[in-house]
Amino acid sequence: MASASHPIQLRQATIDDLALLRKWDEEPHVIDADPNDDWDWAIELQRDLAWRKQLVAVLNGRPIGFVQIIDPAQEESHYWGDVPPNLKAVDIWIGERDCLNKGYGTQIMHLTLVLRRRQGDGRSY
Numbered sequence: 284m285a286s287a288s289h290p291i292q293l294r295q296a297t298i299d300d301l302a303l304l305r306k307w308d309e310e311p312h313v314i315d316a317d318p319n320d321d322w323d324w325a326i327e328l329q330r331d332l333a334w335r336k337q338l339v340a341v342l343n344g345r346p347i348g349f350v351q352i353i354d355p356a357q358e359e360s361h362y363w364g365d366v367p368p369n370l371k372a373v374d375i376w377i378g379e380r381d382c383l384n385k386g387y388g389t390q391i392m393h394l395t396l397v398l399r400r401r402q403g404d405g406r407s408y
Contacts, residue, residue, distance in 0.1 A: 290342060291342050291394060293395070293398065295337070295338060295339075296338055298325075300339055310380060312377075313378065316376070334354040335352065335353045335354075337349070340375075345379075347378060347379045347387060348375065348391060349374075349378060350376075352373050352395060354370065355370055375392060
């Protein structure tokens with residue numbers, strides 16, 4: 284999913300991304316944004332859950348970030364509390380430090396919203 288105005292593509296995260304995601308987890312800017320979470324990447328990347336998508340943002344063939352889209356009503360920890368069905372919660376990380384403050388997060392959010400609309404499964408918040 285790329286175009287001239289959006290050179291970023293989103294692809295499914297896989298177990299092959301394990302080392303990269305662990306590396307990004309250790310980046311100071313990622314820790315600052317998400318200091319206390321253990322994502323259990325080795326386990327979670329192998330789980331295919333209907334209520335969750337885990338995607339890698341790729342810029343010109345280079346992975347630069349991560350996107351997780353969940354239905355908070357179905358999320359297992361109930362972090363979001365009691366919420367109505369068919370909402371979407373979106374986490375976006377720019378993992379690569381040299382890709383910060385360049386508008387890539389905005390492009391990734393735009394692509395995420397386009398993806399949600401195309402699939403027609405819930406409102407994004």
